[in-house]
Amino acid sequence: MGGSASLLPRDALRADIPEQAGDLAANPFQHRICHVFSTSETGDDSMSFEDFLDMLSAFSDSATSEIKSHYAFRIFDFDDDGTLDRKDLEQLVNCLTGQGEESRLNSAEMEQLIQNILEESDIDKDGTINLSEFQHIVSRSPDFASSFKIIL
């Protein structure tokens, strides 16, 4: 990643990644990933080659767990407000359990789940999870680093 000038103008390298990157095609977080890593000024979530490299670097073996948890936090923050509040958590759980109607949690279960999550991770009891709290709770799981990985 040391080359300073690319041969082609930057705009020509942008692409709509989700449908074409085989590794991301089926991932329920594909849109969030593209949104987080994209630095495009037009806001269309397209990724340049450098953004793609950033993404692979964050998902690689040698990224520190701090970087991984930082990007995981941003991916899970669906409304981009810097914290994970109830709506974010609800959307996260819905993404995890899939799009089918029968595989979703009902509202009572969702309420119980979100309540439990906030009890366990919200240290300052403000009803949301910020980055440090997220990093703290994720550092307690040894499986996080190995699951937040894409093999090329």
Place this chain on the structure above:
Amino acid sequence: MSQPPSITLHVLESPESDGQEPSPDNERALHTSFHQLILEQSSLLEAGLEMELRERDRESPARLAIPDASAMGWREPGQGEEHPSYSSASLQILASMPSRTIGRSLGAIISQYCNRMAQLRRRSSRPPLQQLYRTARPSLRHYDLESDPSRATLEDKRSLLVKELLSVSPNQCSHMLLTMPLSLAEKRILRRRLNGQRGPLRQHTHSWAPFSSCAWSKVCVILGCRGLWYRLLSLLRTAQPWHYALKQIGGRFGSSVLSYFLFLKTLLMFNFFSFLILLVFVVVLQAVYPPASVSPQPFTGLELLTGAGYFTHSLLYYGYYSNVTLNDPCSSSPEGSTCPLAAPLLPYNMPLAYLFSVGVSFLVTCILLVYSVSRSFRESVGSSPEDLAIKVFCAWDFKVTQRRSVKLRCENICTQLKELLVEQRSLSRSRSCCQWLGHCTVTLLAWALALGSVLGCALAVHYISQHMHVVQQEQRARASGRWQREAILLVLPLVVSLLNALMPHLYNLLAMWEKQDSPVTRVYVAVCRNFILKTTVLSLLCFQWLSRSVTCTTEECWETCVGQELYRFMVMDLIFTLLDTLFGELICRLILEKRLKTKPRPEFDIARNVLELIYGQTLTWLGILFAPLLPAVQMLKLLLLFYIKKSSLMWNCQAPSKPWQTSRMSTVFITLLCFPSFVGAAAFLSYTIWSGWKPSTNQGRGGC
């Protein structure tokens, strides 16, 4: 801004605070200046809020690319209703706190790292002569870049960060840059600035060290070497075997099933190193200087199964290796006569070389094992992942790529979450005394049955081996045909492998009857029972071998006999694994599809398969002394297993539906490999060598 807002501040403990109490004299001053800070912040926020609302009218929420402090987004005032305990003003303050901005704003990330480096610098340098911590003004006490309104633009923050980065060594600087979660473009800008400023800085004196040309060239050399090392690492990565196959497996079945194949790869590595050492120091040299041995029997296909016959007097077994110095021409002359030829320049003492090679290969395996165990422990240390929060945040395995697997995984996560929630609800309800007693009784009964079955298997093995011994002696007396003699040799390995294959299914039935609460306990209990069975049977066999109660024929020595037994056990183990894969997975799937017309396919039983690998590896380690080529046989077996298990997995199995804590279970398995398995084999061999082991003398030429 006419009057300060009334605030009930829930100020987050910033990590920089050192907990110093303000002196009573300064308290009023403290409050006023802090007040001032809040006023300045509020004004900024109000100005920003208007701009923000105007922008939101036009387009989507604030983008990360807008590098302006005044555009830091926050939660809209309307959301204050969710938190009735806080007023909207305090929410505004909270929203601009570093903890909330760090997640989304480029400027905030840069400020945070700037603060961190300043802290590092302050910690490593001498404490200032002026004690500033008693100062009332918080702006001096803890200079926090983020709340400093004079440095609000991104450019200023960048230049501050560059300044901080320049004050540390280049190594530390590049390390810090690597760990910053910034985009590539941003890092490039920083690096360009650093390189630009580093050149002319050579002339300035620094508190760190004078940047002489000698140090600069040293840094260049180090950076060049590191670049070369990275290139080598990337080459190694592409040269790894089975990279695509493992990616396929991980993509379809996830990390849990992948851990089995990674374990297989680790075992292959251990065997490779053992084999290399033995090959170089023992096998090749003996092949170059072959002893004058008895004429070998003709090769029939049965040798591959029994290891006897043609293989008896070959490089495979201990009996072939000379017990004299290899290149000494006098070694074959009878004792007592003087030898006219001169002694060789580099005498190669075979028995010594043999013992030392076995010892060194064990030592190398031990070091590799301990390293693997420690690395596994380091990775898996953590609290129980039964916390729902951890389960939710770490649930998604980004390695899974196929559409169908993704769907399956979503269903699994849903099921697991529902189960955990049900479990939590039931835990809060305490169990009645009766139920608890009932559960206890059932558990005790199940364990009694399991241990009883282990004892039964051990007794069966003991009696069968005694019986076989008697039958062999009869056959020797009768001088019956070769085929019969060799077929008898296969009975004991067959029985042991059959028991190893059938008993796990019995334990599964027991577990279904027992109905343990948590699935994690179920896995541990299953692993424990299977392991006890295998260990008991193996210990019994070792004891029998040590007590010399088995001898095969008068033509071989005891060591070759034990080596042959172990070879037969390994081959039988392989055959039964193949049969089990065939029947357990393929036929099961066909039956399920045709008869029951249901979709669910058999699942890959990870624990049972890994225990079988550990068992096979224990056999190899037990036999290294008696058959130096056994690691090669084990390597061939593992290669075959990999491809067969992978094909069967892809055709017949589905992803596991039960939760499987990959890191923890991998640690458990590698520990089982190290402690009972490796240590037991090492103890067995040490006892063999130590207990006055006189190599058998009933052999003409070879080492016996």
